Amino acid sequence: MTDGDNDQIMTAVGQALRSHGYADLTMQDIAEECDMSTAALHYHYDTKADLLAAFLEGLLDDYEQRLAGRGDRPPVEQLTAFIAWFVFGPDDEDRIAFHLALLEMRSQGPHDERIRSQLVRSDRLLRDTVADILEAGVAAGDFTPVDIEQTAALVVATLDGARTRQITLGGDSVPEGYTRVVAEALLDRLVDPLLAPGVDRPSFETVLADAPEWAR
Amino acid sequence: MTDGDNDQIMTAVGQALRSHGYADLTMQDIAEECDMSTAALHYHYDTKADLLAAFLEGLLDDYEQRLAGRGDRPPVEQLTAFIAWFVFGPDDEDRIAFHLALLEMRSQGPHDERIRSQLVRSDRLLRDTVADILEAGVAAGDFTPVDIEQTAALVVATLDGARTRQITLGGDSVPEGYTRVVAEALLDRLVDPLLAPGVDRPSFETVLADAPEWAR
Amino acid sequence: MTDGDNDQIMTAVGQALRSHGYADLTMQDIAEECDMSTAALHYHYDTKADLLAAFLEGLLDDYEQRLAGRGDRPPVEQLTAFIAWFVFGPDDEDRIAFHLALLEMRSQGPHDERIRSQLVRSDRLLRDTVADILEAGVAAGDFTPVDIEQTAALVVATLDGARTRQITLGGDSVPEGYTRVVAEALLDRLVDPLLAPGVDRPSFETVLADAPEWAR
Amino acid sequence: MTDGDNDQIMTAVGQALRSHGYADLTMQDIAEECDMSTAALHYHYDTKADLLAAFLEGLLDDYEQRLAGRGDRPPVEQLTAFIAWFVFGPDDEDRIAFHLALLEMRSQGPHDERIRSQLVRSDRLLRDTVADILEAGVAAGDFTPVDIEQTAALVVATLDGARTRQITLGGDSVPEGYTRVVAEALLDRLVDPLLAPGVDRPSFETVLADAPEWAR
DNA sequence: AATGAATGAGTTTTCATTCAT
DNA sequence: CATGAATGAAAACTCATTCAT
Numbered sequence: 001m002t003d004g005d006n007d008q009i010m011t012a013v014g015q016a017l018r019s020h021g022y023a024d025l026t027m028q029d030i031a032e033e034c035d036m037s038t039a040a041l042h043y044h045y046d047t048k049a050d051l052l053a054a055f056l057e058g059l060l061d062d063y064e065q066r067l068a069g070r071g072d073r074p075p076v077e078q079l080t081a082f083i084a085w086f087v088f089g090p091d092d093e094d095r096i097a098f099h100l101a102l103l104e105m106r107s108q109g110p111h112d113e114r115i116r117s118q119l120v121r122s123d124r125l126l127r128d129t130v131a132d133i134l135e136a137g138v139a140a141g142d143f144t145p146v147d148i149e150q151t152a153a154l155v156v157a158t159l160d161g162a163r164t165r166q167i168t169l170g171g172d173s174v175p176e177g178y179t180r181v182v183a184e185a186l187l188d189r190l191v192d193p194l195l196a197p198g199v200d201r202p203s204f205e206t207v208l209a210d211a212p213e214w215a216r
Numbered sequence: 217m218t219d220g221d222n223d224q225i226m227t228a229v230g231q232a233l234r235s236h237g238y239a240d241l242t243m244q245d246i247a248e249e250c251d252m253s254t255a256a257l258h259y260h261y262d263t264k265a266d267l268l269a270a271f272l273e274g275l276l277d278d279y280e281q282r283l284a285g286r287g288d289r290p291p292v293e294q295l296t297a298f299i300a301w302f303v304f305g306p307d308d309e310d311r312i313a314f315h316l317a318l319l320e321m322r323s324q325g326p327h328d329e330r331i332r333s334q335l336v337r338s339d340r341l342l343r344d345t346v347a348d349i350l351e352a353g354v355a356a357g358d359f360t361p362v363d364i365e366q367t368a369a370l371v372v373a374t375l376d377g378a379r380t381r382q383i384t385l386g387g388d389s390v391p392e393g394y395t396r397v398v399a400e401a402l403l404d405r406l407v408d409p410l411l412a413p414g415v416d417r418p419s420f421e422t423v424l425a426d427a428p429e430w431a432r
Numbered sequence: 433m434t435d436g437d438n439d440q441i442m443t444a445v446g447q448a449l450r451s452h453g454y455a456d457l458t459m460q461d462i463a464e465e466c467d468m469s470t471a472a473l474h475y476h477y478d479t480k481a482d483l484l485a486a487f488l489e490g491l492l493d494d495y496e497q498r499l500a501g502r503g504d505r506p507p508v509e510q511l512t513a514f515i516a517w518f519v520f521g522p523d524d525e526d527r528i529a530f531h532l533a534l535l536e537m538r539s540q541g542p543h544d545e546r547i548r549s550q551l552v553r554s555d556r557l558l559r560d561t562v563a564d565i566l567e568a569g570v571a572a573g574d575f576t577p578v579d580i581e582q583t584a585a586l587v588v589a590t591l592d593g594a595r596t597r598q599i600t601l602g603g604d605s606v607p608e609g610y611t612r613v614v615a616e617a618l619l620d621r622l623v624d625p626l627l628a629p630g631v632d633r634p635s636f637e638t639v640l641a642d643a644p645e646w647a648r
Numbered sequence: 649m650t651d652g653d654n655d656q657i658m659t660a661v662g663q664a665l666r667s668h669g670y671a672d673l674t675m676q677d678i679a680e681e682c683d684m685s686t687a688a689l690h691y692h693y694d695t696k697a698d699l700l701a702a703f704l705e706g707l708l709d710d711y712e713q714r715l716a717g718r719g720d721r722p723p724v725e726q727l728t729a730f731i732a733w734f735v736f737g738p739d740d741e742d743r744i745a746f747h748l749a750l751l752e753m754r755s756q757g758p759h760d761e762r763i764r765s766q767l768v769r770s771d772r773l774l775r776d777t778v779a780d781i782l783e784a785g786v787a788a789g790d791f792t793p794v795d796i797e798q799t800a801a802l803v804v805a806t807l808d809g810a811r812t813r814q815i816t817l818g819g820d821s822v823p824e825g826y827t828r829v830v831a832e833a834l835l836d837r838l839v840d841p842l843l844a845p846g847v848d849r850p851s852f853e854t855v856l857a858d859a860p861e862w863a864r
Numbered sequence: 865a866a867t868g869a870a871t872g873a874g875t876t877t878t879c880a881t882t883c884a885t
Numbered sequence: 886c887a888t889g890a891a892t893g894a895a896a897a898c899t900c901a902t903t904c905a906t
Contacts, residue, residue: 001886021327023239023320027880037888038880044886048880100326107320109384110312111237116386123381123389147401153378153390154401158370161377165339168325170332173339174369185363185370189406217869243897256870258898433865453759455671455752459901469867470901476865480901532758539752541816542744543669548818555813555821579833585810585822586833590802593809597771600757602764605771606801617795617802622837649890675876688891690877 001044008034009044013055018097022104027051053114056105059098060122067129075137076191076201082130083186084207086159087179090171099167127152142199151190158186217260224250225260229271234313238320243267269330272321276338283345291353292407292417298346299402300423302375303395306387316383343368358415367406374402433476440466441476445487450529454536459483485546488537491530492554499561507569508623508633514562515618516639518591519611522603531599559584574631583622590618649692656682657692661703666745670752675699701762704753708770715777723785724839724849730778731834732855734807735827738819748815775800791842799838806834 012034020029027038027048045051073081088095109116130152137143162182166174174181187204195201228250236245243254243264261267289297304311325332346368353359378398382390390397400420407417444466452461459470459480477483505513520527541548562584569575594614598606606613619636627633660682668677675686675696693699721729736743757764778800785791810830814822822829832852839849 021324023324024327026878028878039882039889040887042881043888046881096326100323104323106380106384107316107323108237108239110316110386111240116384120385120389123385150397150401151405153394153397154374154405157377157381157394157398158374159377160381161373161375162369164322164380165373165376168322168332169336169339170326173336178369178373181366181369182373185366189367189370189409193405193409221869242895244895253871254897255872255899259869259871262898264897453756455756456759458899460899471868471903472866474902475867478902528758532755536755538812538816539748539755540669540671542748542818543672548816552817552821555817582829582833583837585826585829586806586837589809589813589826589830590806591809592813593805593807594801596754596812597805597808600754600764601768601771602758605768610801610805613798613801614805617798621799621802621841625837625841653890674874676874685892686876687878687893691890691892694877696876 006044009036009041009051010055010058012036013051014059014097014101017055017101017104022108049112049114052105052108053112053118056102056115056118059102059105060118063122064125067125075133075140075142076195076199077207078133079130079137079191080187080202080204080207082133083155083159083183083191084204086163087177087183087208088163088166089177089180090166090175096167099163103164103167123156126156130155137194142196143194144196146194155186155190158182222260225252225257225267226271226274228252229267230275230314230317233271233317233321234310238317238324265328265330268321269328269334272331272334275318276334276341279338280341283341291349291356291358292411292415293423294349295346295353295407296403296418296420296423298349299371299375299399299407300420302379303399303424304379304382304393305396306382306391306393312383315379319380319383339372342372346371353410358412359410360412362410371402371406374398438476441468441473441483442487442490444468445483446491446529446533449487449533449536454540481544481546484537484540485544485550488534488547488550491534491537492550495554496557499557507565507572507574508627508631509639510565511562511569511623512619512634512636512639514565515587515591515615515623516636518595519609519615519640520595520598521609521612522598522607528599531595535596535599555588558588562587569626574628575626576628578626587618587622590614654692657684657689657699658703658706660684661699662707662746662749665703665749666742670749670756697760697762700753701760701766704763704766707750708766708773711770712773715773723781723788723790724843724847725855726781727778727785727839728835728850728852728855730781731803731807731831731839732852734811735831735856736811736814736825737828738814738823738825744815747811751812751815771804774804778803785842790844790847792844794842803834803838806830 009030012030015033016029017025020026027041030051031038031041041051045054105115106119109119127149131148134143134146134148134151138145138148159179159182162179166178169178171177184204187201191201225246228246231249232241232245235249236242243257246267247254247257257267261270321331322335325335343365347364350359350362350364350367354361354364375395375398378395382394385394387393403417403420411417441462444462447465448461449457451465452458459473462483463470463473473483477486537547538551541551559581563580566575566578566580566583570577570580591611591614594611598610601610603609616636619633623633657678660678663681664673664677667681668674675689678699679686679689689699693702753763754767757767775797779796782791782794782796782799786793786796807827807830810827814826817826819825835849835852843849
């Protein structure tokens, strides 16, 4: 199978997941999305579980690539950009679809070890990213010392929670967007108190405006 | 149908959801859990979707009632208890199973309006609860003034995110438990800076130990 | 059970049959039509088959009563009126419903001896009615001699066929109405050649206009 | 699906319909008749209704083809053969079962548009067949002029009515068979008076004996 | 006399998976 | 490589019937 063929299948899984939801997803749904027979899908992937595990793997690989390459800007900027990265609007359908698919896969983690181990890997990567930024900031004297692991966990959990709520609740509950409100709160309440005297944090708007290349 | 009979069915749905997960839940699973025939279930609820919607509704009603009777203890205590309420250990299998099932239902929100509207209601309730505590605290002079809505959203998102990660990742990634680490971080980084001079926050251990009646 | 109660049930069977058709008719359909529980229906009639057999019996009793009492008008008039009696328009919903119900029951005859014997009784009655008229007409010299049984069978089959086709095909195929066209053909081709010289047949319009009391 | 495979399914539907009747027909019945799983049936036809509609359509297509090849024998013979074609004995179980099933389907016409439209098509076809014969006969000078449409409707209704009564009443009421008696009556009373002087009608027995190839 | 609740047996339909071609 | 066809197992749902009250 060429890479292009595989991409096509993976795209189809994402589309089908988006349209039907995990619980109602059938091989037929996926097959229709990429103009293939279900038998062809089974030729490439032995079971539905295999196919979905591969899909999740691809999903997280993408995610990771986007996290990488933060460049060498000051830690405050990096942290602010990291937080801003989670913000999306109620009309950012691609993003919603992506994370909804991810959420549906995530909820299957406890039932499928292959899925769970990918999730653990991705969690470790996310927290390490934040931890690295924090560590660099403390080392540079830009941040006052903190419990790095604890803070990283806090940041990641908070942003994940905001995203999950925005995706599952839709735009009704927090019209400005759950992620936006929570990201701002994080900056005000967590990041600002962390800054050493004389260190300035770029405004949220600035960071959102000139989104660095890695913040898709 | 008497209330007792209905309770029995709802309990069975909960149990079955815990054992099988949302995506794999069958009417038969539920029927077995309450020693009934599937036909009997269909006698009371026309469709599986109806039954699950009723279950979710009942769940949130319970939730609501538990959140309601917070009593008249000082706001600091209430806030600390609220945060502590989310903490559970990696071995609290029942809670994990329950919230996993709930997470699976949540990921169906975008596909099922009945589910989504219940989720929105529950979100509103949670944030209102925190907002009320904050408001009371500010009014009493125990908390320094803050943006109440913003802070409530932050707290709820953070705790939800921690819970979701703990459930989906298992004990591997944060052995003490994601919820525990994040709850402590929240208290240290968010609640403490909020306290007016002279106001003391009960220690986390204290609150966890004598969990008030409303913190199941 | 009072007669009124039973009438109510029978009406409900007719209504339900009309709405759902025999193949899709359920006890629940009937129960809903008369605001009763299915258990109540089973209290009065042991089985669904019993209930339907009773329904058919009532149906045919009605039918018979309408056939009776032809009075003592001349045989030509009686025969013409008998034929005209079968004519109904594409908008005569009551009549269509009645005969549709009857047709659906009739198609079950071969599967249920109770039904079949009622149908045989009704057939005998219909043919005897025609035969009596023919016999009287021949005796009176109004009709030329014919094979009475054969002619009666022909008349009954023809009118039944026209009615069945009109009911099952709807108004599309023969806009004036199958029964109307065929009844007219019967009069032109069968009755007229039967008349002795000097005997006049009332026009079809006349008979249709002043429908005698027994031709509902 | 090859034509042969489809034929096999259609034959199975016919057989199952004969054995069980329309109201009691299940997919399982059909599946057993052709040594297939019900799932295989559903692979070819999405729903039971689709399958039955296809069956009815195929039935009428066959019918059409059989009616088509009437050859170029004289109109009198054609008309006589057409009428004779409807005759069957009280012991012709296969035909009884088949037409009973068809009658059950017909009584579903008012509830199922797909069925009804096929019935209308079949009605049109039958009447056109008779009308064509009559027209040819009149043109050839074998028949005296008549209202062609009216006469065709009369013939079709009569034969249909006789068949319906014979099927639903069984052999009790008209031991020689309703269709036989009525067909003879039709010939005596309708066809014979139609013949131009010098034109002879083949005897009923003759036609019944050497049934032409198109009279199944 | 009537009902709400329940059920067992069955119905259509779905779906991941297999396999000959 | 890919497909059309097929299947077994299970799914949701239906329905006539029963029974305690």
